[in-house]
Amino acid sequence: MAHCAAPRPYSAGTTASRSVVLVVSIDGLAPRHITRATMPALTTLALEGASCFTARTVIPPTTLPVHTSMLRSVDPSTHGLYSNTPAPLHTDAPSFLQAARSAGRSTAVFINWLPLDAVIEREAAVQRFVIDGGYDPDEDRRCVDAAIAAVTGGCCDVVFVYLVRPDLAGHAYGWDSAEYAAAVTRSDRELARLLDAAGPEVAVLVTTDHGGLGTGHADKVSDVMETFIVVRAPGRVAAGSGWPAASPLDVAPTVADLCGFGPDPRWEGSSLLGRELPLVEVVLDLLAAMAQETYGERVTMLDHALQSAALASADGAGDEMMLACLLHDLGHVLGRASQWGLPGHAEVGARALQPVLSPAIVEPIRGHVTAKRYRVAVEPAYHDRLSVASRMSLVQQGGPLAAGDAEAFAAGAFAAEAMRLRGYDDGGKVDDLVVPALETYRGLIAAALKPEHPIDPSWARDACRCTSCRDPGNGQHLIDASVLEGWTVVRTDRTSDELTVTLHHRSGERHVCRIPAAGPGDLPAEPWGPAFAEQLRAGSTSWTGDHGPLVDQLARRGIALLHDCGVEPGTVLEVGNTIGFVRETNYGALFDVVAEPDPVNLAFTPLALPAHTDNPYREPCPTVQLLHCLAAANDGGSSRFVDGFAAAEMLRAEDPAAFGTLTTTDVTFRYRSGGVDLQARRPLIELDCDGAVRAVSVNNRSMEPLGADRADAVTFYRAYRTLVDLLDRDDVGIEITLRPGELVAFDNRRVLHGRRAFPVTERRHLQGCYIDIDAIRSAARLAGTGR
Structure with a gap:
């Protein structure tokens, strides 16, 4: 059975404060x-x-x-x-x-x-x-x-x-x-x-x-x-x-x-x-309350916790184990403890901490009592090394594990960590031992309570860059996808350069994943606006010099300028084949942008062109366009460029509904002329799986209308007009006049280009070609700037 009632209008309330609330049961x-x-x-x-x-x-x-x-x-x-x-x-x-x-x-x-x-x-x-x-x-x-x-x-x-x-x-x-x-x-x-x-x-x-x-x-x-x-x-x-x-x-x-x-x-x-109360303060207060209890030990439970944590620290056991040591007896104060403490305190403490702390902290706590019972079962001499209070509580906790239970415990993902905690637990019962005070751990507790998404073990196994997992020469996988399942994260360590994740497999195997802090060859997109015009000209690269800055800026900013290219026709092909591979289209490998008496494309006229992307009717769409200026008009003809990624983010902030419409509505782009009929469907703004903008396609000349029966036409065209108006604003984009001998390269899936009109009597001549962005990004990484 299904029922869905359409929205009905409502009258505004008198309350000034208004916010969206999502309730989930x-x-x-x-x-x-x-x-x-x-x-x-x-x-x-x-x-x-x-x-x-x-x-x-x-x-x-x-x-x-x-x-x-x-x-x-x-x-x-x-x-x-x-x-x-x-x-x-x-x-x-x-x-x-x-x-x-x-x-x-x-x-x-x-x-x-x-x-x-x-x-x-x-x-x-x-x-x-x-x-x-x-x-x-x-x-x-x-x-x-x-x-x-x-x-x-x-x-x-x-x-x-x-x-x-x-x-x-x-x-x-x-x-x-x-x-x-x-x-x-x-x-x-x-x-x-x-x-x-x-x-x-x-x-x-x-x-x-x-x-x-x-x-x-x-x-x-x-x-x-x-x-x-x-x-x-x-x-x-x-x-x-x-x-x-x-x-x-x-x-x-x-x-x-x-x-x-x-x-x-x-x-x-x-x-x-x-x-509400800060969880850091709640944890510290519970630990402080342990200063009033000994449960038969020679030291207070607080001293015991601090000593155990200090032993883990001195042993280089890592932050997670230090916190496990500090918190391992918290269950005593959360339940009803007797003379020798609460027999089930390990589970009580773990249950309280598990929604907010990593399993690498919680699971050793959960297992530290079982680890004692295990050691008593497999190491007869261990019993006599326990403190009197620990031997008494052992009886209440069930005594030595039975053989089958001991085997099951030893096979568990966190058995080694629980055993390690058990060792620090046994050693942290020394009279008058000077150790760091409770307040020392405030920052460590606060860091553990940060709202960071937990590390997925399959991701960690896949992301590992060790020589057993990746070919050191080409960086490609040496493991099959079938080995990614069945792992549990048992420890994480971070430095400024690397994340280390220790995994335990259900088969008993362990693997230490080494994951660089930066992704392999990251080249993050860097947005720009009107102020970038001066930077673009100032950062122009000489064609006769090092091309590293050119490909890096093109990869990150989506646009770059070359000078000293001369005015020899065909030079643009030489540039294209030097920094990438020229892609041939129905216009040929090289095309001229010059006013023609009988143009097949608006680009081949002296008329103004609004900001647009080229060839959205192709699949795949050309990614990088090169335009080489052979002759510049003395009057008009300046070029305008807009960072489509930055414009899309402006639209997302200023009109989320319009942004949502343009990212979810596919439109058809079409070009038919001279023996070709090219068509492709795509939204004007394309997002990746994380919601980041990855492509912008705007070309009114080749965009087909929505179907006549589309109920969302009104919504789409309002959103489309909003985007077009934004792209035409003075606070969006840059304007430069290309000089003879200059060449501009730009990412056609990101940067929109247009031009001012120029008199038909003026001679303005550009030559262009297309190459692919993958070659540019590869060159940027090899130059070392993207590592």
């Missing part, structure tokens, strides 16, 4: 399965704002009652809904969507479960997308696709998206199954798509309704009742912060606060904004 997502490795998008979002991964849901922990509480900020005892069967509610408290509509906001909902639609008021959503084809996990993708269209369209102030995949997998296979883990990863990818479309400035709240245990979530146990709330709101919520507690009842007031309108007086929850 992922059904059945248990926090114990949220780590920096399993959900990089969600956990990075958490570090970009504030989070609580120990929130508690309402009773009953059932999807429809919880979502009703989430939407309306009232407990089930108030709204009266206790099952997944819709029924009349016992409250008139509005949902945050209805409250947003009353405040003059435009709203949209995207859900794939019909009962949820029943608890959202009919007038609460300007746009309503509802599908329910049964238990179909692929409907999450359809919901996200529809939500992306709304978010990027810029017509909604509040967008609510419901995703269901983890809940379906939990019920079908169990909340701790491999299938559930795969569903969690897939949900994170859908969330990532949505976040990428929304952009970094949109306020986002992500939450869930309940966890699960076995194949259900009816029991009121921690694994079921524990939920989470994550909020990113630039300028409103400090990055790297958190809340000690939260509830589904807090969602609606928090959304209202993010939107800039007040909470409904019938709501029972409250906004979380303003209550």
Whole structure:
């Protein structure tokens, strides 16, 4: 079943503050399965704002009652809904969507479960997308696709998206199954798509309704009742912060606060904004509290943590191991410890840290108690070297591992790291040892909590430049793509020149990936504007000199100037074949740009030409054009150049909707004359997979109209006109008059060119040819400037 209501107009509210808010609920997502490795998008979002991964849901922990509480900020005892069967509610408290509509906001909902639609008021959503084809996990993708269209369209102030995949997998296979883990990863990818479309400035709240245990979530146990709330709101919520507690009842007031309108007086929850605490301070405070406890050891738990970290530092174990040592006993103060501490403190501490810290820190913590049990099992003498307190806690922790468990532990990805931490743990119990103070580690903790996307192990294996992975001569792969899977990141080290990533394979193999800080032969595009005219002339390269600066500037700036080329006809071919390879077209290898009595192209007239790119009707389109001036007009005929990449970014900033239209609408370019009929389809602005501009194609002379039945024609032509007007502005582009003997080279997929008109009596003669940009970039790298 599917239903999608078209947007309806709304009246503006009186509140001055207005911002877009995206609310996402992922059904059945248990926090114990949220780590920096399993959900990089969600956990990075958490570090970009504030989070609580120990929130508690309402009773009953059932999807429809919880979502009703989430939407309306009232407990089930108030709204009266206790099952997944819709029924009349016992409250008139509005949902945050209805409250947003009353405040003059435009709203949209995207859900794939019909009962949820029943608890959202009919007038609460300007746009309503509802599908329910049964238990179909692929409907999450359809919901996200529809939500992306709304978010990027810029017509909604509040967008609510419901995703269901983890809940379906939990019920079908169990909340701790491999299938559930795969569903969690897939949900994170859908969330990532949505976040990428929304952009970094949109306020986002992500939450869930309940966890699960076995194949259900009816029991009121921690694994079921524990939920989470994550909020990113630039300028409103400090990055790297958190809340000690939260509830589904807090969602609606928090959304209202993010939107800039007040909470409904019938709501029972409250906004979380303003209550967050810096995570660095939370961690430091927990560590400081350990100064009051010894759990039977000769030193306090704080001294023990500091000594363990100091031992790791002295051993050169790296920042991640130092932090693992510092934090490894944090679980004692997070749980209810007895005389010998909390037996399960390793898991408790790891669970608390895993959404915000790297597995390279968390997993050794999780395994350090098991490492003790392992060593006792395989090294009989090890038991007697343990402290008295450690021997006592060993009994509470289960004693030596059984043979099968010991074998399984030793095969684990982080076994070596857990064993190493165990060694520092055992050594960090010395009376009166002077070590760096707790405050020394503030910067290290803060760095670990930065919202950087976790390193993907397949990427690291692929990016490795060691001599076992890449041919040292040509840099090509020596490994097959089949070896990229099955790896886990167990350690990372960074210097200004290199990233080193240690990987563990499920087969037991380890590989140290060495990855240069700069990509191989990076040649980043450098934008320019009107002030570049003087730089272009001043940076002109002599044809008789070193061509390194020419190819470097052409590769980075998209345009370069040569002088001392003389005025001999055909010179442009010599230049083209020296710095690249001339590409022949239907105009021949060489073409003349000179006024003709019967021109086949507007270029062969004295008329003015607006800024354009050449030959967009070819596939592939010529990338570099060379124009050599043999004769210049005394009156008029100056050349105009525009950095299309910079102009496109201006359009993105000034009119995002127009930018979006021109990047997603394919148009046909066509040239038919002299025995050729050339056609190609492409958007006017092409983006790469990261959203960066990679090509601009503007040529009104050869652009065909959109189809007569295209409903988006009005939108496209408004956007097209906006771009054309921008390209013609005085604050965009440069103007120079080529002198005889000068040659200009420019990237035809980036730099637009045009000219001023000149009298028909004036002689202006240019010769041109095309070459490919790959030869230019290759020459720039070989010259050493792009390494």
